[in-house]
Amino acid sequence: MAGPFQRLGNDLYTGARKVDFVGRRRMWFTIAAVLMIASIAVPFVRGGGNFLNGFNFGIEFRGGSQFLVADVPESHIPIDTGLAETAVHDVVSDAVVRVSTVGDDGVRVQTDQLTDQETQQVTLNLEDAYGTDSVSSSFIGATWGADITESALRALGVFIVLALVFMALYFRTWKMSIAAILKLMHDLIISVGIYAATGWEITPAAVIGFLTILGYSLYDTVVVFDKIRENTAELGDDSHRTFGEAVNLAVNQTLVRSINTGVVAALPVAAILFIGAFVLGADTLRDISLALLVGTIAGTYSTPAFGAPLYSVFREGEPEIAKRDKRVRQRRGETVAA
Amino acid sequence: MAARSTPVRKAWRSLSWLAGIIVLLVGLNTAGALWWGWGWAPKLALDLEGGTQIILTPTLEDGQTVTDEQLQQSVQIIRNRIDAAGVSESEITTQGGDKIVISIPGTPDQATLERIKASAKMEFRAVLLAGTPSTSTASPTDEPTDDATASATESPAPTDTPAPSDTPTATPTDGSDTSWITPALQEQYDAFTCDQVQDSGANTAPADEPLITCNQAGTEKYLLGPVEVEGADISDAQAGVKTTSTGSSTGEWVVNLTFNSDGTAAFADVTTRLVSLEDPRNRFAVVLDGAVVIAPTANDAITDGHAQISGGFTQESAKTLADQLKYGALPVGFTVESTDTISATLGASQLQSGLIAGLIGLIVVFIYSLFQYRLLGTVTIASLIVAGVITYFVVNILSWREGYRLSLAGVAGLIVAIGFTADSFIVYFERIRDELRDGRGLVGAVEAGWKRALRTVLAAKSVNLLSAIILFVLAVGSVRGFALTLGVTTVIDVIIVILFTHPVLQLLASTKFFSSGHPATGLDPTALGAVYRGRAEFRISKDARRQGASREAERRQTIAERKAAELEAASTGSKKSTSGKKEAR
Numbered sequence: 006m007a008g009p010f011q012r013l014g015n016d017l018y019t020g021a022r023k024v025d026f027v028g029r030r031r032m033w034f035t036i037a038a039v040l041m042i043a044s045i046a047v048p049f050v051r052g053g054g055n056f057l058n059g060f061n062f063g064i065e066f067r068g069g070s071q072f073l074v075a076d077v078p079e080s081h082i083p084i085d086t087g088l089a090e091t092a093v094h095d096v097v098s099d100a101v102v103r104v105s106t107v108g109d110d111g112v113r114v115q116t117d118q119l120t121d122q123e124t125q126q127v128t129l130n131l132e133d134a135y136g137t138d139s140v141s142s143s144f145i146g147a148t149w150g151a152d153i154t155e156s157a158l159r160a161l162g163v164f165i166v167l168a169l170v171f172m173a174l175y176f177r178t179w180k181m182s183i184a185a186i187l188k189l190m191h192d193l194i195i196s197v198g199i200y201a202a203t204g205w206e207i208t209p210a211a212v213i214g215f216l217t218i219l220g221y222s223l224y225d226t227v228v229v230f231d232k233i234r235e236n237t238a239e240l241g242d243d244s245h246r247t248f249g250e251a252v253n254l255a256v257n258q259t260l261v262r263s264i265n266t267g268v269v270a271a272l273p274v275a276a277i278l279f280i281g282a283f284v285l286g287a288d289t290l291r292d293i294s295l296a297l298l299v300g301t302i303a304g305t306y307s308t309p310a311f312g313a314p315l316y317s318v319f320r321e322g323e324p325e326i327a328k329r330d331k332r333v334r335q336r337r338g339e340t341v342a343a
Numbered sequence: 344m345a346a347r348s349t350p351v352r353k354a355w356r357s358l359s360w361l362a363g364i365i366v367l368l369v370g371l372n373t374a375g376a377l378w379w380g381w382g383w384a385p386k387l388a389l390d391l392e393g394g395t396q397i398i399l400t401p402t403l404e405d406g407q408t409v410t411d412e413q414l415q416q417s418v419q420i421i422r423n424r425i426d427a428a429g430v431s432e433s434e435i436t437t438q439g440g441d442k443i444v445i446s447i448p449g450t451p452d453q454a455t456l457e458r459i460k461a462s463a464k465m466e467f468r469a470v471l472l473a474g475t476p477s478t479s480t481a482s483p484t485d486e487p488t489d490d491a492t493a494s495a496t497e498s499p500a501p502t503d504t505p506a507p508s509d510t511p512t513a514t515p516t517d518g519s520d521t522s523w524i525t526p527a528l529q530e531q532y533d534a535f536t537c538d539q540v541q542d543s544g545a546n547t548a549p550a551d552e553p554l555i556t557c558n559q560a561g562t563e564k565y566l567l568g569p570v571e572v573e574g575a576d577i578s579d580a581q582a583g584v585k586t587t588s589t590g591s592s593t594g595e596w597v598v599n600l601t602f603n604s605d606g607t608a609a610f611a612d613v614t615t616r617l618v619s620l621e622d623p624r625n626r627f628a629v630v631l632d633g634a635v636v637i638a639p640t641a642n643d644a645i646t647d648g649h650a651q652i653s654g655g656f657t658q659e660s661a662k663t664l665a666d667q668l669k670y671g672a673l674p675v676g677f678t679v680e681s682t683d684t685i686s687a688t689l690g691a692s693q694l695q696s697g698l699i700a701g702l703i704g705l706i707v708v709f710i711y712s713l714f715q716y717r718l719l720g721t722v723t724i725a726s727l728i729v730a731g732v733i734t735y736f737v738v739n740i741l742s743w744r745e746g747y748r749l750s751l752a753g754v755a756g757l758i759v760a761i762g763f764t765a766d767s768f769i770v771y772f773e774r775i776r777d778e779l780r781d782g783r784g785l786v787g788a789v790e791a792g793w794k795r796a797l798r799t800v801l802a803a804k805s806v807n808l809l810s811a812i813i814l815f816v817l818a819v820g821s822v823r824g825f826a827l828t829l830g831v832t833t834v835i836d837v838i839i840v841i842l843f844t845h846p847v848l849q850l851l852a853s854t855k856f857f858s859s860g861h862p863a864t865g866l867d868p869t870a871l872g873a874v875y876r877g878r879a880e881f882r883i884s885k886d887a888r889r890q891g892a893s894r895e896a897e898r899r900q901t902i903a904e905r906k907a908a909e910l911e912a913a914s915t916g917s918k919k920s921t922s923g924k925k926e927a928r
Contacts, residue, residue, distance in 0.1 A: 071438065086686075106686040107396060113685060145444065146437035152419040153820045160817035164810050171809060175802050210752040213825045217759060220810045220829060224763070227803035228770055235795070262773040265715055269769065270762025272711065273704025277755060280700040290697055293755045301762065 024260065027253040030314035037191055037311045044198020051201055059201045063208040064101060065149040070119045074112040074131050075139040082110060084135075089114045092130035096123050101206060115145060149209050157212075161219075165189075168223060175227075176234055180319040185226040188312035192222040192303045199299045206292060214296025222304040225266070229308045232259045233316065240329075245337070247330040252317045256309040267305035274298045350790065351853050354846035361729070361842035368736035375743055385742035386448070388432045388750035388824075391694050393687040394448035399460055399677040401441065409441055413674040418443060421459055422819055423670035432750055432824045443677065446685060448748050454659070460677045461632060463667035465574030468554060468567035469518040469613060470626040470638055476537040476557060476564045518568035519616060519624050523553045528566065537561035558635040559654075565635055567628050571613045576606025580668035582661035585653060596661040597653040600668065607648030617641035629654075631664070689751055697751055701758040708761060716772055722847055723768045730764050730839045737831055752821070753828050760832035767804070767840040771796040775848070789852045793845055800840060807833045 016022035026033060048059025077084060086104040093102045093116050103115045112135065119127065124142050131140045165186060172182040196218055200207055236255040237248065246254070274297045281290030320326055375381030386392070401409045401417075414437050425433050425447065433447040445459065515522045524532075537557035550570040557564045579601040585593045602610055617625045618641050628638040629652055637654035656664070705727070712720035734757065741747040775792035783791060811830030815823050 068436070103688045105393060105688050108683040111683065113396070143439040145439075146418075148434040148436040149820070150415065150418060150436070152415070152422070153818075153822065156817060156819045157814075157822050160814050160822070163817060164813040167809060167813065168806055171806065209821050210755070213752050213756070213821065216810075216814065216822065216825060217756065217829070220807045221763065223806045223810070224766075224803045227806055228766070228799055231799040231802060258777065259773070262769055265711075265769045265773075266762070266766045268711060269708050269765045270759070272707045273701060273758050273761050276704035276707065277697065277700040277758060280696055280703070290693065290700065290751065290755060293752055297755070297759055301759075 023253065023257045024309075025253060026256050026309050027249040027314050027317045030318065033310045033314055037307065040198075041191060041194050044194045044201070047198055048201035051204070060197075061200075061204050061206045063206045064103070064115060064117055064145075064147075065209050066147050066207070067118065068144065068146045069115055069117050070124060070127075071116075071143050071145045072112075072114040072127060072131055073107070073141045073143075074114070074135050074137060075110070075141070076137050077110045077112065077135045078137060081135050081137075084110075084112055086112065088134040089131060092134050093127055095130055096126045118144070149212075157216075164219075172223075172227065172230075176230060178320075181230050181234070181316055184312050184316035184319060185223060185230065187315060188226055188307050189219065189222045191307050191311055192218060192300060195303045196296055196300045199295065203295070205295060208292045210293040211296050214293045214300065217297055218300030218304060221270070221301060222307075225263070225304050225308050226312050228266075229256060229259050229263065229313065230316070232256075233313065244329075245333060247333050248321055248326045249317045249330070252313055256313045260309060263305055263309060267302060270301045270305070271298060274301060350786065350849045354849035357842045357846040361838070361846075364838070364842070365729075365733065365736075368733065368740070371740055372736055375740070379743070381739070381743040383739070385738045385747070385749045387687075387694070388748035388753065389434060389446055389448045389687070390689045390750050391687050392448055392748075393685050394446055395450055395682055396685045397445040397447070397451070397456070397459070397682045398438070398680040399443040399445065400680045402676040402678050409675055411440070414441070414443065417673050417675065417677070420670050420673055421445065424459060424666055426819055426823060427666040427670070432748055432821045442680070450684070451682075454663075456679060456682075458663050458667070460679060461667065461673075463574070463664075464632055464672035465577070465668055466550070466570045466630045467572040467610070467613070468570055468628050468630055469617060470565055470623050470628050471519070471521065471524055471553065471568050472532060472566035473623040473626065473638065474564055476535070476561065515568075517616060518571050518613065519620055520568075521624075523568055524566065528553060528555070531555055532564070532566045535564055537564055554630070554633075556630065556633055556635060558638070559631075563635075563638075565628055565638065567630065567635075572602070572606050572609045574668060574672050576602050576609065577668050578603040578606070580665040582656075582658070582665040585651070595653055596656040596658050597651050598656065598661050598665045598668065600650045600652065602648040602650070604648075607646070610648065610650065611644060611646040614641045615644040615646075618644055693751055694754065697754045697758070701754070701761075704758060705761060708765060712765070719772055722844060722851070723765060725847070726768055726839050726844045727761060727765060729843050730835055733835050733838070734760075734832060737835065741827070741831070747824065747827060750821070750824065753824060756825060756828045757832065760828070760836075763807075764832065764836040764839070767796075767800045767836055768844055770799055771840065771844065771848075774799075785852045789848050793848075797841070797845075800837070804833050804837050 045056075048056050050059070052058030052060075072089075074089070084106050086106065089104045089112055090102045093100050093114065097117070097119065100116045100119075105113050107113045112131075114127075114131065116127075128140045128142055132138055169179075169182045169186060172185055173179045176182070193215065196215060200211065205211075233252050233255040236251045236258075240246065240248065240251055244251075274294050277290050278294035278298050281294055321330065372381065372383070376383060401414075403409060418435050418437060421443065422433070422435050425435070425445070433445060435443065435445050438444045447455075451459075532555050535555050535557075550573070552569055554567045555565070556567065577600050581599045583597055583599050585595040585597045587593055613627065617627055619625075622640070626638045626640050629636045637652055652664075708727070709720070709724050712723040714720070716723065738747070738749065738757075742749065771792065774796040775788050778788035778792045779785070808830060811826045811833060814826035815830065818826065
């Protein structure tokens with residue numbers, strides 16, 4: 006009655022079948038390196054040499070232009086906010102527009118920063134649309150100011166240091182902590198790279214998506230590394246597995262979990278992304294779900310494919326482990342690699 | 344059956360705990376709805392519900408301009424003050440280079456506006472002269488303000504103004520030196536009425552010059568020396584209840600101040616000096632926005648950098664002042680130019696599509712878990728539903744008690760949490776399967792798998808909780824809202840896995856249907872590669888193994904490896920088979 010997936014789980018558990026993450030690490034590292042370099046290179050190329058210019062930051066970060074329509078006549082009430090969107094899009098077709106009504110007879114329109122000429126044109130359009138001649142324009146600053154970024158980065162730094170310490174205490178080795186943090190960087194770089202590649206707007210919602218990935222990435226690492234800890238702790242002197250093989254077995258034993266978790270975490274996010282981006286055109290949903298989707302997939306994939314081999318590399322050099330690995334290989338009659 | 348009854352009893356105990364928690368949450372929500380005006384749905388954030396837009400303009404004297412730096416600093420301080428009041432995810436920005444625009448959900452009352460715009464500039468000055476304000480203008484019958492009824496019991500009734508020294512201005516040696524009082528100043532002081540303070544809102548003087556002002560109630564007027572300690576030297580401020588020397592509470596609200604090293608030194612200097620002076624020059628005035636909050640007598644030198652301000656605070660006003668002091672004074676004062684309601688920028692359709700997306704995602708997750716885990720999948724589904732119910736109540740309580748508001752990003756965060764929550768169950772189920780593969784019976788596998796899974800789940804969730812707590816404490820703005828969502832869902836997840844998923848599995852494991860290992864249970868030992876060995880015991884099936892083992896693995900096994908494995912198998916005897924022994928054949 007065992008389905009193919011369950012049988013795969015059995016085989017992975019016993020080691021009858023395996024994906025060689027640790028043994029073929031050169032390949033996995035190359036994939037990771039290529040992905041990361043691409044993720045860093047894309048914004049550089051798009052931004053014409055300036056890294057930050059490669060991203061499309063929302064008006065929450067850069068500030069923008071604001072138009073205030075006052076004294077909208079009775080004939081235009083209730084206010085149709087769609088008119089304002091059209092008024093801006095007629096001038097700048099790809100601008101992000103946020104419209105809200107102010108009081109009973111006012112409209113507030115916020116959009117990317119416009120040139121003087123564009124501003125004049127939008128003002129005229131708005132006057133036409135709402136049948137009033139009192140439209141004022143001004144520059145608005147960023148709602149996501151430098152102080153928010155600064156505090157968030159500080160919090161991030163503190164978190165990474167504390168997470169390092171926590172994992173080091175829990176796993177009893179610094180090397181797992183460092184492998185986990187490097188793996189986290191890998192996930193974040195790739196997620197950010199996707200934003201540069203698609204040119205989608207980075208909004209506060211997207212940043213929150215990145216922060217979610219941060220938690221998820223480390224979470225997934227702890228789950229898999231905990232199995233590695235269990236398996237490598239069982240390695241005795243008479244074991245017939247090298248350290249790397251024990252790590253690889255642990256990764257494979259948790260592979261079914263990783264796949265299931267990845268699917269279950271990605272499905273709702275994919276639903277949001279699909280509905281948000283393609284069915285209803287809900288921008289905020291699209292912005293946050295892209296970060297989350299890429300993050301959950303990258304976060305799940307990179308634990309076995311990047312974090313685990315990295316940890317193995319860190320530990321294999323230790324004299325004690327190297328000596329035991331050598332003994333294991335000799336016992337098997339393999340020629341010991343220098 | 345005695346062996347089996349223990350897990351079952353434990354399971355029921357856990358489930359009753361969970362029921363207790365749910366009843367408590369429902370009760371709290373009901374109580375809130377009945378007596379405290381709570382609603383049954385969480386309040387929505389600015390993007391979904393709209394709110395109020397407040398435009399502040401700086402109050403500037405002629406020719407004075409506000410710099411961009413001052414404006415940015417003000418934005419930062421105002422944001423901190425708003426954040427301190429709850430997790431409402433407000434938007435604060437500058438407009439046109441000289442205005443601050445604050446968008447907050449809901450309708451703010453006067454107290455909130457005051458709290459936002461008050462500059463909260465605190466100064467500590469020594470008292471040179473104190474007296475009752477001239478009765479001619481402060482006559483209570485003229486203007487029956489509430490100030491007139493306030494009692495002045497906090498300070499001893501001041502005697503008549505001491506004779507001012509008419510000596511020509513000598514250079515004052517310290518802040519209590521009477522040579523600060525020039526005849527001109529004396530005249531100004533004599534003519535001063537407290538109306539002036541109330542009219543102008545704030546009376547100001549440069550930090551290195553004397554200040555004439557009144558207390559907030561307008562019942563006493565002062566001539567104060569130059570600033571001795573500045574509000575900027577306060578490193579922390581907390582609202583608290585005053586306690587007596589025996590430690591019992593007096594019920595009076597106070598603000599406890601902690602000074603930084605500069606402030607501590609200055610404060611120690613002044614208090615040491617004041618102790619030996621005669622009334623009123625032994626008094627020390629705490630001036631907030633130009634008005635004296637309290638001017639107590641210095642009885643002892645305070646050298647530890649801690650001070651306490653009392654002065655008829657309520658719990659709320661004490662907390663407001665503490666928050667204002669903690670985050671510093673605004674570099675310029677502001678007046679409210681306009682307050683207007685603003686509509687949501689996203690509106691109901693976006694929320695709806697988010698919820699629809701979440702529902703679709705949830706259904707797909709349900710289908711996938713049924714496909715993957717058969718009947719165990721229903722445990723996942725039930726756990727997620729219970730988690731959803733608890734999350735709803737907790738978010739609702741947070742919303743109505745702590746001012747938390749749900750933004751569209753927050754909704755997305757909750758939907759994503761489905762996946763993270765489900766992972767705890769997946770980790771657990773996979774561990775049970777591992778134990779079954781190792782040949783344990785179902786009841787034993789559930790217990791042993793749980794022990795290992797719980798450790799992993801707790802460690803991994805701790806990392807999540809750590810990130811939530813740190814972000815909540817250190818970050819500002821919308822990041823805090825996210826951190827709260829993350830923290831809440833993580834804690835709920837752990838509660839569910841311990842108090843629901845595990846006990847339900849314990850109960851299921853004791854049923855005939857599940858222990859029969861029926862394929863539909865998702866815990867079929869034969870399918871998992873173990874074979875029936877005796878009553879409720881399984882050992883690994885060689886056939887299943889062979890069937891599963893790919894040829895590649897066979898080929899890779901060298902003779903030496905096989906020999907080593909045989910040796911090992913012989914030495915470890917018939918101990919319980921572990922994963923490492925498949926080669927032992």
